[in-house]
Amino acid sequence: MAPIECYERFLSGEARRFTHASLAALINRFSGVDDVISLAGGLPPAAAFPLERIDATTRTGLTVSLGEEGQLAYLAQQYNFNPQGHTPLLASLRDLTQRLHGVPVPAAPAGGEGPWAAKQGGGAAQAPAGPGEEAAGDAGAGPAPAAPPAPLPPRDLVLCSGAIHGIFAAIACLTDPGDTLVVDEYTYTHALECVFLPRDLRLLPVRGDEQGMDPADLEAQLRAVAAAAASGGAGGAGAVRAPRLAYVIPTGHNPTGAIMGEGRKRELLQVASRHDLMIIEDDAYWWLTYPQPGSQAQAQAEAQAQAQAGPADAAERPQDPSLQAGLGGLPRSLLSLDGEGRVLRVDTFSKLLGPGYRLGWLTAPLPLVPKLANWVMGSTVGPCSVTQVLVHQLLQRWGWEGFDTYLRGLQASRGGGADAALYASRAAAAHAAALEHLGPLGAEWRQAHGGMFMWIRLPVPDVGALLDSLVAARVVVAPGGMFATRGLQATLVVDDGRQGPGTPAEGPGPGPVASPFLRLSFAGLPPAAVAEGMRRLAGATREALAGAAGEGGAGGAAGGQGHAAE
Structure with a gap:
């Protein structure tokens, strides 16, 4: 199935009316250019900011400092006029996206080198297989395909103030009031109460099970609503409209805890393709994945635990909770399986670092990025600069290996009782x-x-x-x-x-x-x-x-x- 070439049919009236933020674009264009005297922006001088230095220390004793070097203290207290976010953090998250999801992004580092180049033995994640290819090491996988899979459509990122901000941006850009939105029969209540219902969307609930949204019921519901729309069916809220957007939570579903397997994700994408749906992949809990029974990570953990156990207690010894998959064992995302450009992914640092950072990011098909960035700029002028600069420095101090170590501890146990x-x-x-x-x-x-x-x-x-x-x-x-x-x-x-x-x-x-x-x-x-x-x-x-x-x-x-x- 061919990638989407034109996204105009998915855009809301609001998104169609967007123009670029011209003043921000002008200031951002010349930001950092040598020997340029900019008299364009109303930017406070560095001397007006109260903080000369911001220091933070992690639980493991690693220090992160925002001071004069690199003008980090200044950047943390100043406007950020890149509509997509703080440029160094954007580069690091692009690198992360390419490594973990295998999708091409602008300025992606060649050969795996980049802001987070893994140290030897750092456990860098293996690039996912393409949308028509089985992942390496999958149980029961057949022989390698005769031809390489089709490349994934290019994407880019937009930083936002947490997942709910990203969800709001996607809904604003891809739905109009009165549109039909596909949802789980139980879904994230904050998005329901603060975004979907105030937007005056009509909800099309789909049954779920231990893997989340059921593709068979989704197919049945979409056929029924398409028939109702074609026949001119109407209710108290006006004519029925066939949906063009679905909202799903694939990992650690809120509230049901369901985890969508790779096969289920592929089925969902097939239904979306048949009915021309875009998908919001809200994957806030993706980082909090534990090894599944029968997985390679689980087998390795059990083997190591058994090797460490004595013969008397080997059978009863529980799995060591510190042996987790880390970055290399995260499940395939809908984004990584999407060969048509239908998935708009929402990530957040809220469950990864802390909700108080109010920082997340959207990964979207290239034609949608300017619309999403415009909406974010219009709502907040971008996420908090202090948070963006601080998080970027933290990630750089960790490096890939340190980030992987941190995630393994987050998924399992840091020790200490x-x-x-x-x-x-x-x-x-x-x-x-x-x-x-x-x-x-x-x-x-x-x-x-x-x-x-x-x-x-x-x-x-x-x-x-x-x-x-x-x-x-x-x-x-x-x-x-x-x-x-x-x-x-x-x-x-x-x-x-x-x-x-x-x-x-x-x-x-x-x-x-x-x-x-x-x-x-x-x-x-x-x-x-x-x-x-x-x-x-x-x-x-x-x-x-x-x-x-x-x-x-x-x-x-x-x-x-x-x-x-x-």
């Missing part, structure tokens, strides 16, 4: 606590293999109805109804032969949607606190079930853990 255990360790502890406290109630869930969340189904009709009991038990979880895209005023219902809005929610916004699910985060607290929270949650649930039984309602559920419902 239970309070220091990070994502993989905390996920395993949370699963064990759920088995102990929620399993006997008949709750259902899947063990997390990435991200920050467990998606748990309680044996009750609506977790939201338990909130008062949970408050009394002094434990807080997020009811699944907060993330639901079905049953809203904006929901487009086509799968049962009807078109138009679904049942209106009570009041503005998402409204209270009944759901037996809850989202539980194991990320922010040490395992002991999570286990105590599980115990309190189980107690409140048990009381609710006993009360329902006493009133002639649903009695206690059967014990034992099941699999999470789709």
Whole structure:
């Protein structure tokens, strides 16, 4: 299938009206050029800034300094007029994008050399296979293809103020009010409440499972809505419009924790191609991927753990949580598999470094980059300069090997006791606590293999109805109804032969949607606190079930853990 040549049909009216930021472009054009006296910009002088130096120290003792050298303190406090972001950081992230996703980007370093050239033994990631090629080392892979795969369409990057800013930019540039947006039946509530609904989009929910969005249901929904649009179907919100954009969260899905496999991603791209869809790949939790059972990283970890174990305890020795895949073991992205230029990827430092940095980036087909950059400039004049300069210096101080080491520790454990255990360790502890406290109630869930969340189904009709009991038990979880895209005023219902809005929610916004699910985060607290929270949650649930039984309602559920419902 051929790459998209013209993106005009995907653009919103707002994006079509964009012109370039002429003054910013003029200032940026001559920035850094020797012997140029610029009288064009209203830039404060360096003497007006209060900070001469900004120093930071990492947990491992590495220092990062922004001072006079390279004018770093000045740049950190000044406007940045490159519409795509701080130029040195942009270069480093382009290098990262080419290494991890295999897509061509402007000024990409040849031969793997660049701002993050890996030291010997640094564990640099292997460039992904092309969209029609199996990844090297895949189990059951056939012989190498007779001809090399088609090259991936070129992309470029735009820095933004975190993932939600990037999502907002993509939605603003690719949808008009009243358009139909494809979403999961449960999705990221902040994007739902703060971007999709205020944009007046109509939502087309698609069923999911342990791998996220179901391509078969997506195909069925798209055919149904296309038929409704062709027949002139209309609901209370106006004529049905066939969607041109889908929003997906492939890794550590928020809220369900689902992880989309490579085969599922390829199927999703095939459906998108048949129906001419663009895809927003919101992959904030991609960096927090743990080794999957049967993966090469898992096998290596188990082999090393067994070699270190004595004969008496080898069978029972758990996997060492510090043996993680790092940069080289991150899963294939939709971006890396996209041979047509349909994927607009959203990355963020929020889960990688910290949400307070408010820094992320968009990777988009080249024709869309000026539109996205214009929207970012119009909304914030770019991300915070202090953050951009500081993060770039941190990445440079780490280098590729240091960054890989940091990521491995983030995915697993930094050591220092239970309070220091990070994502993989905390996920395993949370699963064990759920088995102990929620399993006997008949709750259902899947063990997390990435991200920050467990998606748990309680044996009750609506977790939201338990909130008062949970408050009394002094434990807080997020009811699944907060993330639901079905049953809203904006929901487009086509799968049962009807078109138009679904049942209106009570009041503005998402409204209270009944759901037996809850989202539980194991990320922010040490395992002991999570286990105590599980115990309190189980107690409140048990009381609710006993009360329902006493009133002639649903009695206690059967014990034992099941699999999470789709």
